[in-house]
Amino acid sequence: PIQVCIDFSALGLTTTEGLKLYHFENGEGVNRTVSVDLANQIACAEVSFLSPFALFTPLNELFVSNFQTFIPHSAQGGGFLTRLFVTNPSNQPNRLSITRRDPSGTILETTETTLGPGGTVQLAGTEAERVGALGVEWLALGSEYPLAASILFDFDSASLDLAEDFRTAVGALPGPPVSSFTVPVRVATLDVTVSLALANLTDADNQVTLTLRDTTGATRATDSLTLGPFAQAAFSLQDRDAFRNAVLGVPEFVGSLDVAATDPAAPLAALVAANERGQLTSLPVSQSTMDAVSPPPPDPIAGGGPRTFLPHSATGGGFLTRVLLTNLTRSINVVTLHRYEQNGLLGDRRILSLPPQGTVLLADSEAARAGPLGINWFALRSDFEIIASMLFDFDSAALGLAEDFRTAVSALPSLPLLAFTAPVRVAGVEDTVGLALANLSSQSTEVTLKLRDASGTVVAEDSLVLDGLAQTAFVLHDRAAFRDVLLGSGEFLGSLAVTSGQPVAALVVGSSNRQLFALPVTPGAAE
Incomplete structure (x- = not known):
């Protein structure tokens, strides 16, 4: 080890009690203090290599990150513009740091800020950077x-x-640290593709294996790659030599992709996006659970066993809905699917048997796209864990409109929620935020909605009542309580805090220039 001692007598520090010497390693300050001589004002540290040092007292010491949030991919330039939204759903001031890294793992920038209770911040590139x-x-x-x-x-x-x-x-949600995960895959020639972004969360090389499976769970192709320390890679499946023939050799490939770090202690963050005929949507990433485990005890919400909730779907009026289900275990997995109407009545019930690691695609017919708009939601009960996602895409051609216009959005499963927070950005009627809520209880429930500005101040409130198993969906600025606040200025930035007397499932969707994207729903809401 290398010992470094710093004389801080010339700094004129007014507080020296508890002083520590930090060494910057991989873009972060690490406490390497071994001794502090307050009488002579000398601090010493031991390190294995040399980089800048910094002295901190208890008044300006680096804060400890109790929680980590990872956004595994963003794009700027080449026609793309990126915006990051961060909301503090707690009742306490929340200090945070944001570190940006390029694909090689090199730190581009680290910034710090503090969000007040319920506060929101937006970090955005400029239009010129597009x-x-x-x-x-x-x-x-x-x-x-x-x-x-x-x-x-x-x-x-x-x-x-x-x-x-x-x-x-496309809206990208945080990628939880995972050592292995499974994602549903649907590829239809070059019009419907799947892309993957992987970020290595460790300071060592991380070897990753990829296994492509068909609907029966059988392995169709395998591949591997190595990510350097804190490095990132992004690619389309059909661009990998190992997968090209498997996904492009048939008119439509449906299955799943298993991704695993060779070292289970080496976590990754991942984003999977689908391209639905030019429209980008996100797909769910779920930690793999290959060994079947006993289901939990019965629960009043959708019965016993693991439950999965998709709180919104749309078919008709130009929309079409598809649901992808993948069995995450090596056992046969029986899934019971309930499709509820907005009034809470059961519209459809079916039982599916998924083979080990198998996948099924459930899709409404193309003919239904031209019919009247129907909105409903799904509750699924399974013997063991599954991963699910829903895609609903819009095509103006189905309605005979003169304008050729398409958009698509994926709805990921929702947790049962008694309270949640979501970011809100509205810039006129072209940029909107929509909310879908499904009551998971057979009892009616009152739902309270509080709109907060960027400082966390409540600027508008509203409430509604949902009957048992009923669903509602609306654009925020269509609610009279919110209209003036959201449309009364050039741009509104803030958050929506929602509380309910009974568990609900929720989906928040944004629209920018008529392009739909999902927004995160985070459990908890500032009071």
């Missing part, structure tokens, strides 16, 4: 209390002076 070269990076956020975070990157062909007027947007 026209620059495409840059890819990933983000690590450290905070004292849990955060609600999401990233939106939207593409606009006009910024590149392309002849085709084309826009799309």
Whole structure:
């Protein structure tokens, strides 16, 4: 070890009690203090290599990150613009740091800020940066209390002076640290594709294996790659030589992808996005649970066994819904699917038997796209763990409209929630936020909605009553209580805090220039 001693007598510190000597390692300050001589004002540390040091007293000591939040992919330039939304759902001031890294793992920038109770911050690139070269990076956020975070990157062909007027947007939710995960896959030639972004959360090389399975759970192809320390990689499945023939050799491939770090103690953060004929959507990432485990005791919500809730779907009026289910275990998994109407009545019930690690695609017919709009929600009960996602996409051609317009959004499962917080950004009627709520109880429940500005101040309140197993969906600025606040200024930035007397499932969807994207729903709400 190398011993370094610093004479701080010339600094004129007014407080020296508890002084510590920090060494900067991998972009973070690490306490390497071995001794502090207050009489002679000398502090010593031991390190294995040399980089900048910093002295801290209890008044300005680096804070400890109790919670980590990872955004495994963002894109800026090449027509893309990125926005990061962070909301503090706690009742305490929440200090946080945001570290940006490029794909090689190099730190680009670290910033710190403090959010008040219920406060929100937006970090966005400039419109001028859209026209620059495409840059890819990933983000690590450290905070004292849990955060609600999401990233939106939207593409606009006009910024590149392309002849085709084309826009799309996708919201990326935080990627939990996982050593292995499974994601559903659907590829239909080059019109429907799946892309993967992986960020290595460790300071050592991380070897990753990828296994592609069909609907029966059989292995169709395998691949591997190595990520350097804190490095990131992003690619489409069909661009990997090992997978190209499997996913493009048939008109439509449906199955799942298993991703695993060779070292179970080496976590990854992951984002999976689908391209549905030019429209980007996100897919769920779930920690793999290959060994079947006993289901939990019966629960009044949708019966016993693991429950999965998809709080919103839309079919008709130009929309079409698809549901992907993957069995995460090596055992046969019986799934009971309930499809409820908005009034709480059961519209459909079916029982599915998923083979070990198998996948099923449930889709409404294309003919239903041209019919009247129908909204409902799904409650699934399974013997063992599953991963689920729902895609509903809109096509103006189905309605005979003159304008050729498409958009799509994926709905990921929702936890049963008594309280949650979601970020809100509205810039006129073109940028909106919509909310879908499904009552998971057979009893009616009152739901309270509080709109907070960026400082965390409540600026509007509303409430509604949901009957048992009923669902509602609306755009926030269509509610009279919120309209003036959301549309009365050039841009509103803040959050929505929702509380309910009974558990609900929730989906929050944003719209930017008519492009839909999912926003995060984080349990808990500031009072």
